[in-house]
Amino acid sequence: MIRLQHISKIYESGGQQTAALREINLHIKPGDIFGIIGHSGAGKSTLIRHINLLERPTTGQVVVDGVDMTALSYRKLQEERRSIGMIFQHFNLLSSLTVKENIAFPLRLAKLPQDKVQRRVKELLGLVGLESHADSYPSQLSGGQKQRVGIARALATEPKVLLCDEATSALDPQTTQSILSLLLAINRRLNITIVLITHEMQVIRSICDRVAVLDGGVIVEEGAVADVFLKPQHRTTRDFVAQVADLSEMDVPGDRSPGSRTRVRITFIGEQTYEPVLYETMSEMNVPFAILQGTISRLKEIPYGQLVVELHASGNEAAQTIAALQSRGLDVEVLTYE
CATH class of the missing domain: 3.30.70.260 (ACT domain)
Structure with a gap:
């Protein structure tokens, strides 16, 4: 579904070069929920923005559903991006538009007929549980409700892929869990491939099938969540697992006297x-x-x-x-x- 092949990203400033990503190779299967975890500055946001080419790689190839995104013209790239939805940490809603108008915005850009726009917006309001807030403005919503609007808007054009850029980082734990449950339900119902980045292992543990650990622009560990979580190999992975795994690094009490034990x-x-x-x-x-x-x-x-x-x-x-x-x-x- 998604292949990142030999992706590197080099930034230049004042004659200095900084490598944000180095030789990234990833294969994300259709219908998976794939997590990318790393500390601040690890390159997570840069990496996820390469999937829809909001960031263009210095070297390497991005293939989504068989299409080489890096080889497309600007017009073709704009068309392909309609099959890739994205939600953000800080929601990015238009404050002057109501909930239903925010959701309808990408459909109007795509110049869909008004009756189809209304039908799709109604369907999405039901999907994210915001039917009673259709005429509310973002300022009248809680953080969790704003993110539900963001999710509905990202799904408006019926994408095959949903990118989540720290989608729960601005939310409290209870709201985070409700948003994660919603993403899991959407994944099951629509069979949409979800790629999410986070710095919280609890997010990965809750809904992801596979995970890649990013450190200094390099993938240091990747695999099924159960394998990575229960048998972390890299120091960075062990640090993240220690956030939520009680037994990974704890000193175990007990009788330490010599004996047959x-x-x-x-x-x-x-x-x-x-x-x-x-x-x-x-x-x-x-x-x-x-x-x-x-x-x-x-x-x-x-x-x-x-x-x-x-x-x-x-x-x-x-x-x-x-x-x-x-x-x-x-x-x-x-x-x-x-």
């Missing part, structure tokens, strides 16, 4: 999160254990759990117990031997 971190994914896999395995192996720390949560709709467990076993007995756990599909990481 092995401390492990066990990760459960899917329905096994709620099954007595640990108890059954330990009973079969006849190994006493103690749970030192644990959490259960969700990655999008996938349940997962992480436990730090102290096995009262060492050496060959511990190795056999770990192998038994792994044979049941659990991920087991040895933390310490004592």
Whole structure:
């Protein structure tokens, strides 16, 4: 659906060159919700603006739905951009227009007949839950309502792709969750591909299928959210995971005196999160254990759990117990031997 191939962006100022993006390669599949996470200055906004060519790459190619965007004339590019909607952190609504007029604005630019404009606006007001606010002005709306208008306006021309530039950063946590739920519902209902950038791992964890971690204009890690979240490889990724993952970097309490014990971190994914896999395995192996720390949560709709467990076993007995756990599909990481 979306391919970024060898994208680099170099800015020049006063004879100095600054690389905002370096050799970016991404493939985003149709219907996915793809997250791009990074700290301020990592190049997130620059990257997402390359997808609709609001920023043109210094080198590289942008292909959207089979169309090489970088090879288009200005007129053709304007036409292709109608298939790419975009919502912004600060809403960018026209203050002098009502809600329904803001939503209708791109349709009027496209010179659609008035009856089609009215029908489409009514449909979108229902989709984002703002039927009762059709005649309100932006100044009369809450932040969450403004963003719903922004989403409806971005969807007006029935795009194939929706770009979200820090769409929830200006919202409180409760409103953020309602907007994320709306984006997830839109993705399911319309099968629209969504690309969002954020600096919050909670956003990625809530609705994304895949994620790329950006640091200094370079993608340092990419993969399925479950893989990246539960097994972060890069330091920057581990920093983001630590925002929401209780067990990633915490010091685990417990008896640290020498003895025949092995401390492990066990990760459960899917329905096994709620099954007595640990108890059954330990009973079969006849190994006493103690749970030192644990959490259960969700990655999008996938349940997962992480436990730090102290096995009262060492050496060959511990190795056999770990192998038994792994044979049941659990991920087991040895933390310490004592």
